Amino acid sequence: MAEEKRLMKGNEAIGEAAIRAGCRAYFGYPITPQNELTAYMARHMLDLKRTFIQAESEVSAINMVFGAASTGARSMTSSSSPGISLKQEGISYACGADVPCVIVNVARSGPGLGGISPSQGDYFQSTRGGGHGDYYTFVLAPKSVQEAADLTYLAFDLADKWRVPVLILADGLIGQMMEGVVFPKERDPSSLPAKPWATGNQYKTHRPINHVTSLNLMPLELEAQNNRRFERYAEIAKSEVRYEEMNVDKAELILVAYGSSSRISLGAIQAAKALGIELGLFRPISLWPFPAKRMAELAAKGKRFLVVEMSKGQMVEDVRLAVNGKSPVDFYGRCGGVIPTEEEVLAEARRVLGK
Amino acid sequence: MTEKTFIAGFGGQGVISLGQLWVYSGMKEGLEVTFFPFYGAEKRGGIARASVIVSSSEIASPLVTQADSVIVMNEDSLAICEEAVRKGGVLIVNSNLVKSAPRRSDIRVVKVACNELAEAIGDAKFANMVMMGALSRVTGAVKLDSFEAVLRSFFPESKHKFIPMNIKAVEAGKKAV
Incomplete structure (x- = not known):
């Protein structure tokens, strides 16, 4: 039977889509106009025996995402513009360590604390890397509540496929408005891609140690690592353009x-x-x-x-x-x-x- | 068919609920819908506003700037409401709380004694549902024919005891215009 069409806020639809995509861990910190997303995850993740943590700050939340995603868990955080600025260091680390994760920005006006009304002033930050170092994040921009759900669901697959952080760039209008939405099916956790690079579970497998880190003090090695990432970026640019x-x-x-x-x-x-x-x-x-x-x-x-x-x-x-x-x-x-x-x-x- | 509606009243009058139930009912009647509340640093007693659109085709901007219909729930909202309605559009006022006369002459004005009708049913809190009945009758955009079923799926079980009064309020609103 087809899924029933539901009337939901964009923020809540993003939360539900993430859960259905197999998001195993969510870490957030409150900020308007994305609070309904954090609240939705608080209400539903624990019921599903998944991880929800309201972190003590945005910096902490993104680093928790880094940690959880390093073990292979589908992980997400969300915030709004000033909070996303705070997360940039962690996003740069995730890019440098090739850690897939999903970051949602329900953008508000700026610069600085700015205001809480919708804005698209975070385009540069989103598409130019945002933090320090040579990298890009995948950026998807929904136009409706339905698309906010669909793109969030897709974001987890893209993150895993390319081992990159994926940013959902919405704004207060998309987050706060309510529209009809039909959700994609709940992902079977056993159908999710294997992550042989991830840390953890060594006691079961006795495999060699996996290091997930952005640190490399050997310039030639780090250059080669960055070059390999940019080869992936070139592939992404060829095959993942959407309009x-x-x-x-x-x-x-x-x-x-x-x-x-x-x-x-x-x-x-x-x-x-x-x-x-x-x-x-x-x-x-x-x-x-x-x-x-x-x-x-x-x-x-x-x-x-x-x-x-x-x-x-x-x-x-x-x-x-x-x-x-x-x-x-x-x-x-x-x-x-x-x-x-x-x-x-x-x-x-x-x-x-x-x- | 596209009906763009702007709703305003004071916080606590059920402006947001009215907007949500209007689009929810529209969705259940097979329409495309969008609801956008003006969120901000609002406080109790401040003005609550919402843009709602129901349409038989894809909806463009969720923000209503040239409204086909505008609902004015209280006196303080009249000024912003008058600005929001398009030429030839309709302004539906809660005549119990809006005492001033609208200044524009290029719009249609419909008066509904929402509070009075709601109190006759049992509680002034149903004034928003009286208004929704009037909106349905005036615009014809959302029929509210199977409203009971809509209310049953919209509200949690614990609130179902209020459904009969909500239905009465909507019916009273329909009859009032």
Whole structure:
């Protein structure tokens, strides 16, 4: 029988999807607007005889994730922007030690403590590594409660497959809103991939010691280790790009937006159609790897772009890199927790087109 | 069909519950739905607000800025509510608590004595359900025909004793407009 459609907050849907994906350990620390996620895990993980710990800080939570994931357990933490900043050291360590894990950022406005309203100001931090050293994290950006669930479920598989931390970049709008959601099936724990690199259980197997660490004091060895990781990144960039596009062939102008701002852009596109103006939508779902190749193809066809973000302009830099000067790229953004309206975006599109 | 509704009242009036039950009922009637509460540093007695959309197709922005219908549960919310309604849209006011007259003349105004009708049923707390009945009748977007079954799956068993009164409140709201 098909799963029943449930009405849930984005935050809760992420929690339920993580549980179904086989998340064995969750470590969190409260912060608005993601508290319902931590609360959901508190309510359900212990009932399932899994691990839930409210850590004493964000730094502690990410290091607990590092520890649990090093033993091979599917592990997750979540927070919102300032809390994610605190986790960056631990994320860098997890990347350096090739430890798969899932980190959820239900972003709020910044910089600093900023405010608690939705924002997309964490794009740079998410897609450029965020912490110290040479690395990237996989970044997935949901646009709805359904997608928040689907991408969280997928994130655990991607993390294990590529041995990388995967970041879910949502925002307060996605986290707080309620929509219908149908969940994927609960994963059978025995179906999860084997992790021969993990620590623990040596008493059963008598295998040689596994070291899970980012530390290597031999420059040539560390370089080789980093190079191997970047070979995996190249594979990821080839095979794991995700995006959605709508009406790009007919469009006079393509709106480029992810997550919440793609929903607002969709409204502007619908309103434009009623006025006889053809707009398209290009929505990156994986922000890293960025769908640069497809954007370049569209630019080569002479398509022009209007990037819409809830920031002062961050993803627009990736769009400009992809387009590489072949077509004009405009930008419209609001920040500080202000959510742009469909009317504003439509007005900006009309201004760009001179219509 | 897409019905975008903006709801406001003071904290404790059941604005959030009204919004959630509206979209939950819509979902059970096969519609796409979204509910977005304006979360913030709210305090008791402050204004509670929610954007709710029900549609027969994919929903774009969850944020309602040009509402087809707006619900005003108390006097303090009237100003922000009047701004939220689109030209030709409908403003449904709880006439027991909203005493001022709306200033706009390009919208339709429907008055419902929510508190009075709710008290006649047994408790002013049902004012939000009276309002939901009115919203259903005025917009036709969510029919609330099988409301009892919806309430049974929405509320935990311990709250089921309140279901008959909720149903009465919705019916009273439907009849009031």
